[in-house]
Amino acid sequence: MLDMKLLRDHPDFVRERLATRHGDEGAKLTEVLTLDERRRAVLAETEQLKARRNSASKEIGALMGQKKLEEAEARKAEVRTLGDRITEVDRLAAEAEEARDALLLTLPNLPHASVALGKDAADNPEIRVHGTRPHFTFNPLNHIELCEKLKLVDFARGTKLSGSGFLLYTGWGARLERALIQFLLDLHTEEHGYTEVAPPYIVGEHCMIGVGQFPKFRDQAYAVQEGLDGSTLGKLYLIPTAEAPVANIHREEILAEKQLPVRYVAYSPCFRAEAGAAGLGTRGMIRIHQFDKVELIKIVHPDRSYDELESMVVHAETVLQRLGLQYRVINLCTGDMGFAAAKTYDIEVWAPGQGTYLEVSSCSNCEDYQSRRMNMRYKRESDGHNLLPHILNGSGTALARLFVALVETHQQEDGSIRIPEALQPYLRTDRISA
């Protein structure tokens, strides 16, 4: 959520920044400002009325104490009409505030000044490229062929169980997935200083609103119903990312300044409806309804958040380096950025069987956009003021596509997969073969 004060004081600046994003929301800004003005006007009136009522009520109390009952009754009648006005004016204020806030929740974050202006993915500047692409002396297979030959994933039965977009990992495939998860968690806890948490995979609506997932992307979520009780539907949702529960851990709390930075790492499955998305319906593991991910979350001091973003990207890159994968880091331009982000780096891993890069990580600084929605604050030591921390999230990394890049990159001429050294202790083999 954007700062209402900023909208009031610098509407043109906000309008201009919003216009750089995909799907300009600037028109809503005017409406928010109108509603805000109405609210403030009505609020001023109701506060005056309440002040009058409060002092009158005190006088009535005093009159009753002096046993001047008749006078008291007369004043009561007077104040009663005041009360009716207050009820009415209060209602107007509440309505204006509700409408304003509902609209405010639909405005995306403002891009940071350092973010390149652009329209879509084609305008994303490339920051750096790492590693060399594998060179094959034979005809390399794609991950679908490899998974079927080595029986790593049973695509047909995954679809039989849950429909297209769901995977059944089998044998060494299931073990590889599990090994990757543990490798990632150990890396980030032991080498990068994150605290591991294991969150719920179902969260309340307030958590989805907190991270900016709702109200805009309601159609992308799986809603849960408890048993036959239809009234529970729409209260709880399967998480689209561990960001939803983990970023909300300290919602409605006031953290001590010296607690910052807070760094969490969490494994979770991620559930995405992908309504209207291209590429579902074809086989494979690139875009699916359920995938595993290890997520990084940081809650940091506002002065430090852009340094923390840089180190977070490095943490995610380390994953790909250890696994011997070629990748590049790009910076999302204003038109391609996600809803809550002020600045985002994407990491894309090279998948030889696809002949393209696949996005396996997205690291964003959301600044105070989420903490304001969550009412998460920290107490500044110097003066005791409660301020909004900055919240960052990053994949470290998403698994299914990492799996694809891994098997496609490390495939051998005999059809086996060479396991990178970093992973061998977890999988307890250096090779997967038929």
Next chain:
RNA sequence: GGAGGGAUGGCUGAGUGGUUUAAGGCACACGCCUGGAAAGCGUGAGUAGCUAAACACUACCGGGGGUUCGAAUCCCCCUCCCUCCUCCA
């Protein structure tokens, strides 16, 4: 799912209709005292809205609604926590 008990400031804990602008205590800040500290004494201090700022004012006792001139206090609904029963991995 059933029965009962709870939710008050950073923490603890009083408060069943009117100087409660929420007592007292702990912790906190400043001052006095001291060679210095502790103890003691004194003073201050919640969050937010409004304001250029300050004063004033308004709101906030889990959330929402109601009764009343006036609600932390009375009534209704909801959420969460605790105890017991039931069920269960």
